Amino acid sequence: MAVEQPDRDSYTGYLTTGHEWSGLKELDTPVPRVLYFFLTLAFLFSVGYWVLMPAWPLGVTYTRGLLGTDQRALVKASLQDAALERGVWSKRIETEDFAAIQSDPKLMDVVRETGRTLFGNNCAACHGVDVKGGPGFPNLTTTSWLWGGKPEDIFNTIRVGVNSAHPDTHVSQMPAFGRDQMLAHKEELDVVSYVYALSHPGAKDVDPVKVEAGKALFAANCTACHGPDAKGNPDVGAPNLTDRFWIYGGDFETIDTTVWGGRQGHMPTWESRLSKLDRKILTLYVVDKRMPGP
Structure with a gap:
């Protein structure tokens, strides 16, 4: 009795599995050796990671790993470093005058980064994220300032506001010349x-x-x-x-x-909402956004 020979694909030389769909035969293709290599490499890496790094939970604790890496400790150290760094530049901004800060490129980089966040969180709702205001709210990138455009003036305006609840607030009122019949x-x-x-x-x-x-x-x-x-x-x-x-x-x-x-604008007082440091950073940020020109 003759033994049936396995079917072999004439083009690739691989044996077939015996399955056929619409004239297409499935080849019994061997797994590429490079795949075994990468699987082995991944397995060795996993074993090494389990041994070296924190990996397995053990009830209330976990395997620490030979390297003793602690992400919480790393984050805590990072926060401490950031606090120390912030302490250095915040002290300088608090104590130095506006001109000295503006002349220091590194401090102004801090002002631009921190000020952008402060302005976005507190001022952009009225003055816009581009600091250019809108109907009823001043464009802060110009040189036209109602209460003075020097840094000291801007800092004070941020502190007391306009027609606000602050006892030293700026008070402003444009009369209604027509409605109140002050003029025909x-x-x-x-x-x-x-x-x-x-x-x-x-x-x-x-x-x-x-x-x-x-x-x-x-x-x-x-x-x-x-x-x-x-x-x-x-x-x-x-x-x-x-x-x-x-x-x-x-x-x-x-x-x-x-x-x-008539008109009566309003700007809240920020003295009780923001620290003196934050108000000074905001002042420097706004001044830095001003366009050159008359």
């Missing part, structure tokens, strides 16, 4: 025309006659706060009306809304 409607529009022309010199969409009439009315009603040159007064938080930096908007309609109904 025509007079109010003349003032708006003059104010609009201040920040839009050469604009052809305002009547020169109204601008001239508004100039006289401005001198009689607005210079006490905004100054005779309309460039503002940081002592009372009155903005410069001659530039293009507007909190609520500098188009004719928005200026009309402001003069007619």
Whole structure:
């Protein structure tokens, strides 16, 4: 009786398993030797790791490993090192004046990193993550500051706020010249025309006659706060009306809304919410974000 010979693939030379699907035969391909090599390597690594490192739980404890590595100890040491490092730069920022800190590149790197987090957590909701504000909230990257743009002024504003609950808060109120009938409607529009022309010199969409009439009315009603040159007064938080930096908007309609109904901004006091160090870092961060220019 003849012995049946195993089926062998004529192309690869491998034996088949005897399984066939739609004319396709399954080859009995041997496992590549390189796979055994890597499996062996992984096994040896596992055994070595189990011996050297903490690995197996043993009830309330675990195998410590020959190296005695303790992740909790490493994290604790890392936190201690970070606290020591923070203590060094925080002490310098607390004690040195603004100019000295600004002239130290390493300290300013710390200010930028730490200040970004502080600003994002506390100020970005109003002033935006880009520090450029929005309708009703000042753009802090400009040089136009209501209460003064020196670091000392900004630091104090962060401390006391504007129209806040702090006893030393900045107090600011733009009267409602139209709503409260301090000016007749025509007079109010003349003032708006003059104010609009201040920040839009050469604009052809305002009547020169109204601008001239508004100039006289401005001198009689607005210079006490905004100054005779309309460039503002940081002592009372009155903005410069001659530039293009507007909190609520500098188009004719928005200026009309402001003069007619008045404005009263609000900024919370941060003295009880943030430490003096954090407020100083925020001040330096904001100053560092300011764009150069007039």
